[in-house]
Amino acid sequence: MIAQPRASRFNVLRLPVVGTFLRWRYSRFVLQVPLFLLALLAVFDGFTGRQIAPVNVATVSVWVHYRGLVALAIALVGNLFCAACPLMLTRGPSKFFSRFIPKLEFPKWLQNKFLVLGLTVLFLFCYEFFDLWASPFLTAWLIIGYFAAALIVDTLFAAGTFCKYVCPLGNFNFAISGASPTQITAINANVCTSCEGKYCLNGRLETTTTRAPLFGNRSEHVLLELPMAGEGHATRGSFPGCETDLFVPAIASNTDCTLCLNCVRACPYDNVALEVRSPIQEAITARPKADWALFITVLTWAGLVNAFAMIPTFFSFATSLSSFLGTRSEAVLLVVIQGFGILGGVALSSLAARLSGAKLRDYASVLLPMCLGIWGGHYLFHFITGYATLLPNIVTALQHLGLPLANLPKPSIPRADGIFPVQVVITYVALAASGYAAFQKASVSSNGDSRSLIFKLLPQVLVLLVIATITLLIFSQPMQARGSLLT
Amino acid sequence: MKKLLLVFLLAFTACAPKSSSKLDVTLELTPSTPRIGKTNIVLKLMRDKQILEGWNVSIEGNMTHAGMGTVDGTVTELGAGKYQVKNFDFNMSGDWVLTVTAKKDSETLTNDVKLEVAQ
């Protein structure tokens, strides 16, 4: 029984050229290779090139292009960076090392989002404290550190542990792709109900006569004798399942989905779609676990703090704080500012949830569009001002490697004033989307009682207005790229 | 590949790369504390306490934040080791790095000078 997709739903994987490419076994590899080469070049230039951020591939590719394109792709399509993540090329070596090193079980108490939440906050501190954005050398080390961490974690533990529990970049992407317009879904739920092997989750091993879930701790130990195995969509071979433990018919959000499309290839019934959905669907319907709700909330407020650190007000604030606290220690001042911003924000969001008669996790998803808007609006600024600066630097780095290329002229600094109106539109769209999601959530829980609806909605709207106002205040300021907190 | 490996190894063992230079640069700015906008700069160039005369000098300005383009200035020699850059365009506030390069015959000297541009 092959299910037909419902006509009302649009499946990206059915698109003529794009769909065929995405379903192809090696599509991910093809996307990873160029990014891996770029990462190598970034590390090379970061270590050997000029130590001035705008003229070095390491700093430009990571802080301008990577960040800008991640946010843009998520807003327009989905979590494309995880799909093409070059860190996952460490799979080869980690499989090799696994032959000699026994697999450990990732500790139960770490199987949640608190570790990655801590790592994300630590990263945001280091970003400001060491001025990572200004240092090609440190940025190169950061790239190496990421590759090493992915290799070590996925060698010691099950594949996918790094993505799901450790990687701050991946989890950042998981969170903001909560507001992206696509999601993995099952085409026909009935096919899944009668599916014997849950192959999308467990993987599939198919020969000409048999079909079984891949062995390993996820195996369901179903071995089918199939006269027709290995035909049609169900090609022969070994197809890994979802490394982040998602079961397609149960997927209700983009959380933990790297868009690796393993599930698409593992499902023998061609029952997995990359479906176009409303970008605010998840904000309305998702009810994340407490740890993930906290992650989303922290990330939203941290987005404000991160953008705040780029405007003159931040530096005058730091100066006043310095004399108030009587310290000139940048670490102390940063911890106070970031801690106050993030914890204060989380406290405000929790209070609002309490006033709406609910828990933080009940309303956290409402922040998803706003979170994408804040980070996206900020990164868009850097991407629009700086997109033209990568190519000349790549050419220079390749020249250092001995390639006979002609120099490209260095682009001059564009005046960034034109971007503010775009940021205003982004902020209002995000505010409207989050506001609408809050309205939907509040209506569901107030069962048509309009008085209760107003009381539940009001705290959420107020918090969203606070966030949007701060966002606009920050975006309206001229940017100031400065390393030292105090003069 | 070998070359690449070597570079990696070197990079792992070395500290942050230093910009080696024998060029001493002293800046005179008008206005003296730089603000956003056009600024006149006079460079005083020396090497081993000797002033540099008749060198071909260029100046390139970058911010310390990635994604900002480059500002170039036109340099004219004033004599006595002094070189002038008119209307250098500091178009954003924050940390800047001015890279001054002096060339004569087959010799190239360079140095980076950091400064902060106010609002």
Ligand code: SF4
């Ligand atoms: S998506 Fe495919 S493999 Fe997964 S449960 Fe449904 S039918 Fe089975």
Ligand code: SF4
């Ligand atoms: S296998 Fe898992 S992570 Fe990969 S696309 Fe499918 S659901 Fe997403």
Ligand SMILES: [Cu+2]
């Ligand atoms: Cu910024």
